[in-house]
Amino acid sequence: MDPTDLAIVLLLVLPLDGFTLTALVGRRLGSRSSWIPVGLIVVTWAIGMWLVWSVLGGQPPFGPEHAHRFSIYTWIPAGTFQVPFGLAVDTLTAALLIVVTTVGMLVHVYSIGYMADDPGKWRFFAYLNLFMFSMLLLVLAENFLVMFVAWELVGLCSYLLIGFWYTRHSAALAAKKAFVTNRVGDVGFALGIAAIWTAFGTLDFGQVFAAFPGQLEGWQVTAIALLIFTGAVGKSAQFPLHVWLPDAMEGPTPVSALIHAATMVNAGVYMVARTSPIFAHASGTLSLVAGVGIFTAILAASIAFTQTDIKRVLAYSTLSQLGYMFAALGVGAFTAAIFHLVTHGFFKGLLFLGSGSVIHAVHDEQDMRRMGGLARKIPWTYATMLVGALAIAGIPPLAGFFSKDEILGAAFKAGSDASGFYLVWAIGFLVAGMTAFYMFRLMGLTFWGESRVDPHVAEHIHETPWSMRLPLVMLAAASIVIGFALGYPPENGPIHQWLAPIFEGPLAVLGSHEASYQFFGVDGALAIASVAIALLGIYAAWRFFGVDLWFVRMAPHRERVAEIVRTVPAAAVLYRASVNKWWFDDLNNLLFVVIGGRVADGLRWFDIQVIDGAVNGVAALTVRTGGRIGRIQTGRVQNYALGIALGLVAMAVGYLVTGPR
Amino acid sequence: MSITGILEFIGRWFRLDVFVALVIASLLAGVVIWIGGPFLTLSDGSQGVVPGLDGYLFIAGALFSIGVFGFLARRNAISMLMSIELMVNAVNLAIIAFGAFIPALTTHASVIALVVMAVAAAEATVGLAIVIAIFRNRRTPLVDEYSAMSE
Amino acid sequence: MTLPQAIPFLNWSWDYFLFLNLALVLLGSAVMTVLGRNIIHSGLWMMLCFAALAGMYVLLQAPLVDAAQVLIYIGAISVLVLFAIMLTQTKFGPARLIFHRQATSAALAAIVLAALLLIVVVDTDWPGQLTAAAHTATDALARLLFDRYVLPFEVVSILLLAAVIGGVYLAKREPDEPSEI
Numbered sequence: 001m002d003p004t005d006l007a008i009v010l011l012l013v014l015p016l017d018g019f020t021l022t023a024l025v026g027r028r029l030g031s032r033s034s035w036i037p038v039g040l041i042v043v044t045w046a047i048g049m050w051l052v053w054s055v056l057g058g059q060p061p062f063g064p065e066h067a068h069r070f071s072i073y074t075w076i077p078a079g080t081f082q083v084p085f086g087l088a089v090d091t092l093t094a095a096l097l098i099v100v101t102t103v104g105m106l107v108h109v110y111s112i113g114y115m116a117d118d119p120g121k122w123r124f125f126a127y128l129n130l131f132m133f134s135m136l137l138l139v140l141a142e143n144f145l146v147m148f149v150a151w152e153l154v155g156l157c158s159y160l161l162i163g164f165w166y167t168r169h170s171a172a173l174a175a176k177k178a179f180v181t182n183r184v185g186d187v188g189f190a191l192g193i194a195a196i197w198t199a200f201g202t203l204d205f206g207q208v209f210a211a212f213p214g215q216l217e218g219w220q221v222t223a224i225a226l227l228i229f230t231g232a233v234g235k236s237a238q239f240p241l242h243v244w245l246p247d248a249m250e251g252p253t254p255v256s257a258l259i260h261a262a263t264m265v266n267a268g269v270y271m272v273a274r275t276s277p278i279f280a281h282a283s284g285t286l287s288l289v290a291g292v293g294i295f296t297a298i299l300a301a302s303i304a305f306t307q308t309d310i311k312r313v314l315a316y317s318t319l320s321q322l323g324y325m326f327a328a329l330g331v332g333a334f335t336a337a338i339f340h341l342v343t344h345g346f347f348k349g350l351l352f353l354g355s356g357s358v359i360h361a362v363h364d365e366q367d368m369r370r371m372g373g374l375a376r377k378i379p380w381t382y383a384t385m386l387v388g389a390l391a392i393a394g395i396p397p398l399a400g401f402f403s404k405d406e407i408l409g410a411a412f413k414a415g416s417d418a419s420g421f422y423l424v425w426a427i428g429f430l431v432a433g434m435t436a437f438y439m440f441r442l443m444g445l446t447f448w449g450e451s452r453v454d455p456h457v458a459e460h461i462h463e464t465p466w467s468m469r470l471p472l473v474m475l476a477a478a479s480i481v482i483g484f485a486l487g488y489p490p491e492n493g494p495i496h497q498w499l500a501p502i503f504e505g506p507l508a509v510l511g512s513h514e515a516s517y518q519f520f521g522v523d524g525a526l527a528i529a530s531v532a533i534a535l536l537g538i539y540a541a542w543r544f545f546g547v548d549l550w551f552v553r554m555a556p557h558r559e560r561v562a563e564i565v566r567t568v569p570a571a572a573v574l575y576r577a578s579v580n581k582w583w584f585d586d587l588n589n590l591l592f593v594v595i596g597g598r599v600a601d602g603l604r605w606f607d608i609q610v611i612d613g614a615v616n617g618v619a620a621l622t623v624r625t626g627g628r629i630g631r632i633q634t635g636r637v638q639n640y641a642l643g644i645a646l647g648l649v650a651m652a653v654g655y656l657v658t659g660p661r
Numbered sequence: 662m663s664i665t666g667i668l669e670f671i672g673r674w675f676r677l678d679v680f681v682a683l684v685i686a687s688l689l690a691g692v693v694i695w696i697g698g699p700f701l702t703l704s705d706g707s708q709g710v711v712p713g714l715d716g717y718l719f720i721a722g723a724l725f726s727i728g729v730f731g732f733l734a735r736r737n738a739i740s741m742l743m744s745i746e747l748m749v750n751a752v753n754l755a756i757i758a759f760g761a762f763i764p765a766l767t768t769h770a771s772v773i774a775l776v777v778m779a780v781a782a783a784e785a786t787v788g789l790a791i792v793i794a795i796f797r798n799r800r801t802p803l804v805d806e807y808s809a810m811s812e
Numbered sequence: 813m814t815l816p817q818a819i820p821f822l823n824w825s826w827d828y829f830l831f832l833n834l835a836l837v838l839l840g841s842a843v844m845t846v847l848g849r850n851i852i853h854s855g856l857w858m859m860l861c862f863a864a865l866a867g868m869y870v871l872l873q874a875p876l877v878d879a880a881q882v883l884i885y886i887g888a889i890s891v892l893v894l895f896a897i898m899l900t901q902t903k904f905g906p907a908r909l910i911f912h913r914q915a916t917s918a919a920l921a922a923i924v925l926a927a928l929l930l931i932v933v934v935d936t937d938w939p940g941q942l943t944a945a946a947h948t949a950t951d952a953l954a955r956l957l958f959d960r961y962v963l964p965f966e967v968v969s970i971l972l973l974a975a976v977i978g979g980v981y982l983a984k985r986e987p988d989e990p991s992e993i
């Protein structure tokens with residue numbers, strides 16, 4: 001086998017072996033159970049990076065088109081339904097590989113320290129390796145069915161990892177909620193795949209994209225695109241299937257970092273980008289994608305304003321940034337979406353791991369109202385989290401600035417094609433400010449101001465061990481440089497050159513024109529505007545929640561917040577809505593649990609009374625009829641004699657009436 | 662004299678229900694004789710009307726039916742046996758009647774009737790003996806309380 | 813004064829008049845037998861029925877059978893029945909104890925049966941005959957009985973023997989039973 005093919009297969013096989021080995025012998029290894037999985041993931045990372053370098057450098061067999069596809073074996077040979085186990089690596093895959101393998105490896109290393117005291121450690125690493133396998137399979141898939149299998153596997157791993165501490169009732173419920181909500185989206189995805197196969201007879205990406213749209217009518221194309229999009233909505237937690245992501249924070253923090261920030265939730269974005277040739281023909285659906293994305297962004301940002309659990313704030317932040325990515329896809333800026341996916345993976349992973357470090361330091365306290373003033377006590381965590389917060393707020397020259405600004409720029413410029421996109425830009429602009437505000441609110445509540453930590457815990461606050469600090473540092477470094485490295489010059493940086501050939505076709509179909517970047521024109525103005533609103537958000541957060549940098553110092557005015565909320569009616573309403581997560585969980589509960597429960601009760605009544613009643617009724621009828629007929633047998637001869645006499649009489653009468661024969 | 666007066670007068674000497682039954686029965690019989698007469702009798706010229714074969718057979722049939730009713734309706738075992746005797750006698754009457762009116766069968770009918778009589782006697786004997794034996798066990802001659810067969 | 817040949821005005825022969833009387837007595841006593849509440853009365857009515865039947869046999873010119881009827885039925889069987897009644901005495905009770913619940917259906921069946929038989933009898937063309945009754949000669953009867961029908965005759969005698977033995981055995985009291993019966 002070609003060494004490149006072997007490498008690609010190894011990418012899949014190594015994590016899978018890690019899962020199998022750890023699952024089988026992990027318990028016996030005890031505290032050493034982390035060596036095998038982590039070691040295998042490091043090797044996987046190395047192979048992944050080598051593959052990325054090969055693809056981007058145009059090495060054979062990738063060649064000038066920077067892509068290589070092959071199939072291991074024919075997975076389903078069923079007459080007309082042939083599905084090979086196809087894998088492919090192209091530059092889009094390479095971009096994802098960078099994020100998945102790097103963040104995955106760092107999370108594995110981090111988990112050694114984080115899960116050190118947990119007796120179920122071997123299970124954790126086994127699941128993590130299984131997850132890596134599933135995610136890599138999803139990214140490497142070359143046809144819809146393999147991707148769908150990986151899709152489901154990723155959902156399964158998410159369920160297993162969210163409910164890792166399964167003895168906790170809330171964790172079990174959250175895992176179930178995640179899986180069920182995912183499933184709702186998966187139904188749409190499966191229907192879309194079925195529709196594609198019905199229309200084209202093949203599930204291979206290359207063949208489908210080449211044949212699209214073929215003989216299909218407009219509404220059929222839109223239907224397929226919509227169905228596929230519902231899968232993305234479920235997996236990437238967009239409205240209305242967003243309800244599972246905040247509850248998924250019940251899982252351990254490394255899980256939140258890996259799955260719900262850097263990799264799994266990005267699967268939806270990747271899938272839409274991968275199937276962009278299909279979406280390009282359904283521009284109405286793309287507008288819907290943009291609308292859903294940006295609506296989720298502002299919805300999540302508004303809820304993040306009032307959350308008190310540090311991980312919940314980050315979860316809503318993830319929802320919001322995912323919304324940005326879908327908005328980018330919707331306006332046709334596919335490259336910008338992938339770029340933001342990469343940068344977001346790094347700084348959100350950093351933020352989550354950092355929050356895990358904080359939680360570890362204050363002994364599993366997650367409520368920010370009982371934190372504060374930790375800046376001096378855990379300096380490394382503080383510094384790296386500050387880097388992450390600046391990155392997500394979009395302050396240059398950190399990573400978030402480049403990718404977020406590109407999205408907003410694309411939205412603004414797409415507004416000239418369809419004025420609705422101006423609204424997308426406007427909302428995105430607002431959300432940028434909101435993001436800065438709530439991130440620095442988090443920083444203020446956690447690290448600055450006076451300490452509200454429980455005194456017993458306060459004595460034992462200590463910095464995390466190096467196994468946890470090293471990933472934080474590395475991710476911080478990446479957050480600082482990766483935006484510049486990949487995205488400069490704007491709209492013509494390395495990542496754009498890598499991804500341009502992939503999105504060339506869809507962009508041509510959409511008919512969007514590539515205007516060159518005008519630093520001193522529209523683009524420059526937009527860049528300055530977004531930085532300005534980010535700074536405004538940061539300043540507002542500082543005002544209310546205090547700041548304690550070495551060059552700026554401000555006391556918190558938290559009581560002002562409460563006062564505003566109390567007095568201004570609009571603020572009060574917004575505050576209550578935000579705290580209650582805009583009542584979506586209650587709505588779902590009402591619709592599905594209460595009403596659905598009543599429907600189920602009604603059906604159960606029907607089943608018991610009518611269906612079982614009919615069956616039992618037949619049985620009862622038989623028994624009763626038999627009982628009544630049985631009374632003929634009295635055992636008395638005279639009764640039988642009467643029967644004989646009556647029978648004789650009847651026969652004779654009949655004979656006489658009908659005449660002799 | 663109103664009807665109630667007559668009835669009251671009669672009621673002093675006879676049982677009224679029996680009297681009424683007798684009146685009805687005789688009226689019924691009169692009707693039967695009047696209507697059935699031509700069917701069941703023979704005109705014998707100067708001798709007047711003479712009962713024919715049909716008449717005797719009709720009597721036998723009626724007696725048989727009465728026996729059937731008694732057999733099916735009575736609860737006492739011995740009453741059942743008496744009804745059986747009535748039925749056998751009806752059959753005997755029919756046989757003798759055939760013998761009387763069909764010359765070829767005359768003596769044969771008598772022989773058959775004698776045999777039937779003997780068999781009926783034997784059967785009555787054994788039946789009554791059985792009833793007595795059962796009565797010893799169950800202390801009742803009522804057949805519907807002999808319920809060992811109904812399980 | 814001699815009796816006229818036939819009853820005037822109705823044109824009934826005396827035979828017919830006698831026949832009617834006997835028939836009425838016969839049927840009436842049969843009805844009283846099956847309807848009687850007191851079972852001893854029932855038995856007595858049965859004896860009267862047999863007597864009327866004997867009169868019928870006279871009309872049918874069968875003297876031997878007639879004599880046998882009187883001897884066997886009235887003399888033996890009726891007495892037997894009366895003895896059995898006395899041995900199985902029950903209290904005189906209401907109709908509920910005398911008749912079954914099925915008595916009404918039985919009555920219906922009996923009436924329909926009678927009607928059927930009547931229709932059949934009247935409808936049928938009986939072969940031969942239909943003149944006045946013929947006389948049965950006793951010596952012819954005897955010749956037949958011991959010549960052609962000797963086998964049935966012997967079998968009947970064995971049957972009677974078996975019946976006697978069986979009856980005695982069945983009705984016999986067990987040795988150690990209380991002598992109530």
